[in-house]
Every structure is written in C-alpha cells, then in structure tokens.
Amino acid sequence: MAEREREAHGVPEAERYHAEYVPLPGGEGASLAALQDAINENARHSWKLISVSHDPTSQGLFLIWDTTGFFSG
Numbered sequence: 623m624a625e626r627e628r629e630a631h632g633v634p635e636a637e638r639y640h641a642e643y644v645p646l647p648g649g650e651g652a653s654l655a656a657l658q659d660a661i662n663e664n665a666r667h668s669w670k671l672i673s674v675s676h677d678p679t680s681q682g683l684f685l686i687w688d689t690t691g692f693f694s695g
Contacts, residue, residue: 640687
C-alpha cells in the first residue's frame with residue numbers, strides 16, 4: 623500500500639533506516655569521544671539508535687538508526 627502511495631504522488635519516501643560507520647581511534651578516551659560525537663549528532667535529528675555492531679575487520683562500529691523519530695518506553 624505505501625509503495626503504491628509513493629508512486630502515486632511521484633515523490634520518493636525518505637529511507638527509514640540510516641547506517642553509519644564510526645571509526646574508533648586508538649585509546650579509550652578518544653574512542654569514547656568519537657562514539658559520543660556520533661550519538662549526539664544523530665540524536666539532534668531525534669533518531670532512535672536501534673543497533674550497534676563491531677566491525678571485525680577494523681577498529682570501528684556500525685550504528686543503525688531509525689529515522690522515523692525518537693520514542694521512549
């Protein structure tokens with residue numbers, strides 16, 4: 623239904639999920655600062671963090687955000 627509604631209006635709907643890679647520099651303090659910066663930036667959009675996964679091939683994390691908005695509960 624939603625797909626047909628998008629086609630009918632001719633305007634693409636924004637993607638619901640946003641994936642982000644956060645490289646973590648060496649040192650615990652620098653890593654925490656990089657992660658906190660990424661969280662703060664996307665929280666400004668009122669996005670909800672739904673998944674965090676470590677990249678086994680590097681020193682980084684994948685963050686997955688739900689862009690439909692923040693809710694608590």
